[in-house]
Amino acid sequence: MFRLFFFSLFVVIPGVLAAQNAALRGVVTDGADQPLPGVHVLLPALDRAATTDNDGAFFFEGLPARSVLLRSSHLGYAMNEQRVELTPGVTRQLRIHLREAVIDLGMVSITGTRGADLLRNTPQPVSVIGAEHLLRRVTVSVPDALAAEPGIALVRDGMWGTDVSIRGLSRSNVVTLVDGARIETATAHAAGLSMIDLTDVDRIEVIRGPASSLYGSGATGGVVNIVTRAGGYTDGLYFGGALSSSYASVNRGSAGALTLDMADRWWYAHAHGMLRSAVDAETPNGTLSDSRFHDRNMSFSAGLRPYRSHEVRLRYQRFHAQDVGIPGGSSFPASASARYPDEDRELITAEYATGPLGTHVSNLTLRYLRQSIGRNVEIVPNDKVTLRPSADHEMDALQLQNTWLFGGHRIIAGADAWARRYSGIRLRELHASSTTIADLPLPDASFRSIGAFLQDEWTLLDGRMRLSLGGRVDQIHVENEEGYDLVYIDSDGQRNDSPPGRALRWTAEESDEISWSMHAGALYHLTDALSLTLNASRAFRAPSLEERYQYIELGDALWLGDEDLAAERGSMFDFGMRLHGSRVSIRANTFLRLMSDLVVDERMSDTLYMKTNIGEARLYGAELTGEYSPFDAAVLYATASFVRGQDTKNDIDLPQMPPLSVRLGFRMPIGEFLYADVSLDAAADQDAVAAGEDRTPGYALYSLHMRSTQLRFAGVGIQFFAGVENMFDRPWRRHLSTLRGLLRDEPGRNFTVRLRMLW
Incomplete structure (x- = not known):
């Protein structure tokens, strides 16, 4: 229908x-x-x-x-x-x-703003991490790779389980896309961004600001757009491949990846596999228990051109993790153990695309996606009981997009529809009595969104000014089945599906709402090197299934949702300056975000946290990125970011705001074949915290990374990468890892090495 x-x-x-x-x-x-x-x-x-x-x-x-x-x-x-x-x-x-650019000139193509364009010509604040940059550091997950970007902070639930905060908003406020598919799963301890194979990623684009007018509900904080590698057509039979391996000393983490590519004029095929394993990580304060992980990935993509500019593309990805530890903390006793016995993500994509259709339609793309994520958790607080929550998240999506060209206007129009279905159960095993008690962390529920969007881009003043105006309308439908506090009790193999005293926790309900979002952006080139940007947007986000219905027990603490949560709405204003010269590059942005009904975890007591709407909230901050080349290929670089969040109704600080952070570095070639990069990562004390939130001391970490140029022997390209992070083995802690006490120790000194071969 x-x-x-x-x-x-x-x-x-x-x-x-x-x-x-x-x-x-x-x-x-x-x-x-x-x-x-x-x-x-x-x-x-x-x-x-x-x-x-x-x-x-x-x-x-x-x-x-x-x-x-x-x-x-x-x-x-x-x-x-x-x-x-x-x-x-x-x-x-x-x-x-192509000549090597010593500093960043913004001359890289991006697609996260719906249409392919140059980064320096896009009014919106966007960060891009390419495959070559991902190779330079041995990172565990996408958030680890993005942590050094201005305005982006890492949210850590463990060594493997991570997320990102963009300008103070994270989890449900950030839309994550993998080849166009939203990662829709639990918003707490989800590790959705950890189920991505970085060795098969072509680039990561981050829109630092509301993008609801492009991607719908959930993009009030920003968008992480992950584009994986795919093949391409050639004018003759082609066969190529890549082999890489890496090692990290801090957790004895080893990884290997193999890529194979074949192509011809009418078809291409790309296959990739990865295997990775790590033990518990070492910190300056000792071994971090339950921080191990083991995972693997396989992916395949293929394209077929049945007729010239018509193309059919298929993608398949299967990511599997097992025995992934979740570090303890204040949520559990010191003797507790928590892990993911296994997690799976499977994605199937089918896409049809055409080239020009007539005079004004430059392309049309129709895409269908199906994604399933399975999560199983095991928590052992003591030797008397074991908790086993598990859930399945299924998502189907259909997307249509086309581009129209009229004079100097490029109009991108389309529609998308996606539906997420959740089902789960939680088992409590009492060992002494051989009893299993089953209840629901959430009722079985579904979330459906149907939306249409339109974006117009055009230039004025002989190309010196570029304007962008877009908007979309969404229809959101949420429904849940009724759920009881007890599903069944099994004692000595005797199961009772109607245990005495059980009560109805959720009644069957459904709700509908219509939302609209819009944005306007302008970029003006004062000179060939200097430009100014201005963005304004109105964003919308419907509460997620977890925020509405969750009933999560962590140790002695209880985390509850609220079925009556109102949708978040907000306005954002961003002003930027960009300078791209031959020896200097500077990008600076300042922003103000005004939000109503922001959803947060409110501390009701020492053991009770509940999702609630904050009447009015204000977030503001600034970001700076700069590079300067004093001589030859040497570069001094720096980034800085600051954000402050306030509940303006109650005049208190918002929780989970990252502290002021700075990165300083210097990179230069050493001889003909080597490059060296020395950096300092620092953060200030975070004292602007909400009630019940820990203050976090600042830190300063020094790192050294080196890489070789690509050396070719008998048609095979070989490249080496090596580094040492946290050189002086200093104890430190990220502020966004402390709210639930899940991680209070970050990794110590870490030696890394990577080898890559291309043919």
């Missing part, structure tokens, strides 16, 4: 496919004339993109016969732009050289 409604949102797209038989192929190399893999090659006017393979090659087919702009970009390199004349029936051949 909802699919019929989904398609009824659109009129029939006019236009007949014109003859498109021009082709373009090329090779991208670096300054040493070595093939450069992972380069993003874009035809902006056609919204066609490709990524170079391990030989630096790319290939486009089914292009219209016309003059087009070709843009090649890669993190760490200066962008190359050139105009190419395409001729019917002719394959143009190009050889493109």
